[in-house]
Amino acid sequence: xxxxxxxxxxxxxxxxxxxxxxxxxxxxxxxxxxxxxxxxxxxxxxxxxxxxxxxxxxxxxxxxxxxxxxxxxxxxxxxxxxxxxxxxxxxxxxxxxxxxxxxxxxxxxxxxxxxxxxxxxxxxxxxxxxxxxxxxxxxxxxxxxxxxxxxxxxxxxxxxxxxxxxxxxxxxxxxxxxxxxxxxxxxxxxxxxxxxxxxxxxxxxxxxxxxxxxxxxxxxxxxxxxxxxxxxxxxxxxxxxxxxxxxxxxxxxxxxxxxxxxxxxxxxxxxxxxxxxxxxxxxxxxxxxxxxxxxxxxxxxxxxxxxxxxxxxxxxxxxxxxxxxxxxxxxxxxxxxxxxxxxxxxxxxxxxxxxxxxxxxxxxxxxxxxxxxxxxxxxxxxxxxxxxxxxxxxxxxxxxxxxxxxxxxxxxxxxxxxxxxxxxx
Ligand SMILES: Cc1ncc(COP(=O)(O)O)c(C=O)c1O
Numbered sequence: 001x002x003x004x005x006x007x008x009x010x011x012x013x014x015x016x017x018x019x020x021x022x023x024x025x026x027x028x029x030x031x032x033x034x035x036x037x038x039x040x041x042x043x044x045x046x047x048x049x050x051x052x053x054x055x056x057x058x059x060x061x062x063x064x065x066x067x068x069x070x071x072x073x074x075x076x077x078x079x080x081x082x083x084x085x086x087x088x089x090x091x092x093x094x095x096x097x098x099x100x101x102x103x104x105x106x107x108x109x110x111x112x113x114x115x116x117x118x119x120x121x122x123x124x125x126x127x128x129x130x131x132x133x134x135x136x137x138x139x140x141x142x143x144x145x146x147x148x149x150x151x152x153x154x155x156x157x158x159x160x161x162x163x164x165x166x167x168x169x170x171x172x173x174x175x176x177x178x179x180x181x182x183x184x185x186x187x188x189x190x191x192x193x194x195x196x197x198x199x200x201x202x203x204x205x206x207x208x209x210x211x212x213x214x215x216x217x218x219x220x221x222x223x224x225x226x227x228x229x230x231x232x233x234x235x236x237x238x239x240x241x242x243x244x245x246x247x248x249x250x251x252x253x254x255x256x257x258x259x260x261x262x263x264x265x266x267x268x269x270x271x272x273x274x275x276x277x278x279x280x281x282x283x284x285x286x287x288x289x290x291x292x293x294x295x296x297x298x299x300x301x302x303x304x305x306x307x308x309x310x311x312x313x314x315x316x317x318x319x320x321x322x323x324x325x326x327x328x329x330x331x332x333x334x335x336x337x338x339x340x341x342x343x344x345x346x347x348x349x350x351x352x353x354x355x356x357x358x359x360x361x362x363x364x365x366x367x368x369x370x371x372x373x374x375x376x377x378x379x380x381x382x383x384x385x386x387x388x389x390x391x392x393x394x395x396x397x398x399x400x401x402x403x404x405x406x407x408x409x410x411x412x413x414x415x416x417x418x419x420x421x422x423x424x425x
Contacts, residue, residue: 018124021143023370040392042360042379045187045334049249051302053294057249060288061281068284076280078272080106080256084283087290088242088256095219096233097240103258105268106278110217110243110255113267114141116274117213117239117257120266121177122147129167129179131159133337133366133373135187135215138180149368150176156328158183158193161200168208178211178239183231184219185333188366188378192331195228202235211263215241218333220299223307225331232258239263244286247299252282306334312386313379313393320397322404327379334382337363339375344403346377353399358392 064072071081079085085104092099107113114137122128122145130138132151142149150171152164159181168175181201183193193201205212214231232240243255257267289295313336317327327338340346347362363376381389 018144018146021146022140023143038357039354040358040384040388040395042358042381042384042389042392042396044383045380046383047246047250048302048305048382049251051305052249052298056292056294056298057285057289060285060292063288064281064284072281072284074280076277076283078105078268078277080104080278081280081283081287083287085256087287091242091247091290092232092240092258095227096229097258098233099258102261103264105257105259105264105271106283107241107255107257107271108253108275108278109245109250110215110241111137111141112253112271112274113241113255113257114138114213114215115144116267116270117178118142118145118147119270120263121211127171127176129164129176129210130368131181131186131189133188133363133376133378134180135182136361136365138215139366139368142180143368147177151367151372154186154189154191156191158186158189158191158197159201161197161204164201165204168204168210172208174209176208176210178213179205180213180215181231182215182217184216184228185221185330185335187218187333188335188361188363189337190328190330190333190335191337192225192228198228198231198234202231202238206235206237211237211239213239213241217241217243217246220247221303221306221334222332223303223310236260247302248286248289248295252286254278254282254286303332306332306382308386309381309384309389310336312389313381316390316393320394322397322400324404325400334380336379336381338377338379340377340400341404341407342375343407344375344400347374349399349403352402353396356395356399358395358399360396 082101084106085101088104089099089101107116118141122142124146126147127150128142128147129150129152131154134151139149150167152159152167154160181193183198185192202212212231216230219230230240232238237260239257239259241255241257244252245255259267310330314329324341325338327336330336347364350359350362353359361378363373363378364370366378367373384392
């Protein structure tokens with residue numbers, strides 16, 4: 001990565017205060033590098049849309065125009081077409097959640113759901129609770145509303161609910177506006193919140209009277225292990241965000257939210273202000289796709305593909321990464337989270353990695369303070385082919401080995417560096 005280009009902004013000083021802390025998403029910034037053909041990208045969490053049969057998708061879009069053109073090309077209702085919400089009711093039932101049409105609002109991806117919830121809940125200075133690390137897009141959506149973000153660390157079993165409890169004791173009843181969690185194959189951690197911890201999280205949320213937002217884009221992409229019931233299946237008060245991005249295609253920009261009625265009413269008002277209504281054309285296309293039977297086989301194929309890619313990445317990490325590094329072993333989803341020795345700086349290493357033809361997202365992007373997690377990196381295994389994954393991990397292993405050699409040289413010289421940072425190598 002070259003140095004960021006500073007653009008003179010003659011409108012500086014006239015923007016709303018709320019834009020002050022909104023940072024560009026590091027993942028979006030890496031898209032440019034990721035699109036270079038000589039670079040193996042572990043950066044963006046991009047679904048393998050080339051595995052969605054073009055003919056099936058085209059058929060659904062074709063039917064939407066030819067058979068339902070009058071509604072597909074018209075403004076629709078703000079909550080989304082009832083036919084689409086019926087499809088969503090079925091999808092939710094399959095993962096153990098019982099909802100009705102009235103419990104659902106269709107959104108422009110789960111991302112819009114996050115933005116709308118932030119708009120509805122957060123005043124400047126309010127405390128919200130997230131996992132640490134957490135999804136950059138959520139941090140970006142929340143930060144415009146100027147919250148104080150408290151991050152709860154995770155281990156291999158997901159959010160440390162014992163630490164959540166400590167934090168809640170400190171904050172008190174209603175001391176935070178909400179708890180945001182990605183319980184399945186967390187982005188970026190790759191870990192899954194266990195069933196006992198899910199129950200404990202809900203108990204704590206109830207005791208401290210704090211709403212829970214469950215963001216679940218990856219739940220249906222499980223490679224091994226048993227299905228763990230969503231939080232929403234255990235408690236009707238949970239706000240649940242779902243999406244078609246990973247089970248069909250992100251290009252649709254279509255997702256949904258289920259929430260208790262009063263919250264949904266507020267969200268709907270915020271949504272009307274944002275877009276009046278979602279795209280009826282996209283909604284009819286999704287209905288058509290999911291009313292057919294092919295999507296199940298496509299989803300099975302996608303899951304198999306991601307499992308192969310995960311296996312390739314884990315094997316290559318075992319082979320090429322130094323013993324000092326540790327990483328998670330996701331049972332599904334898109335991401336592996338790597339923790340390097342404290343003194344290594346994944347952000348400072350990125351330029352060298354790109355030079356070697358591989359890219360990833362440095363860990364600090366997933367924390368609101370932009371400092372924590374500097375010795376970590378997120379590796380997305382969803383996009384590259386297995387051979388490229390093995391080669392990319394090998395290249396990255398070499399970059400790491402270079403850094404470690406430098407560190408060892410420091411030790412031999414009797415000078416232990418704090419963090420090997422920008423100035424080094
Ligand atoms: C945890 C999480 N939430 C939300 C989203 C956004 O999904 P959508 O494409 O539905 O807006 C993503 C996308 O990667 C994600 O990883």
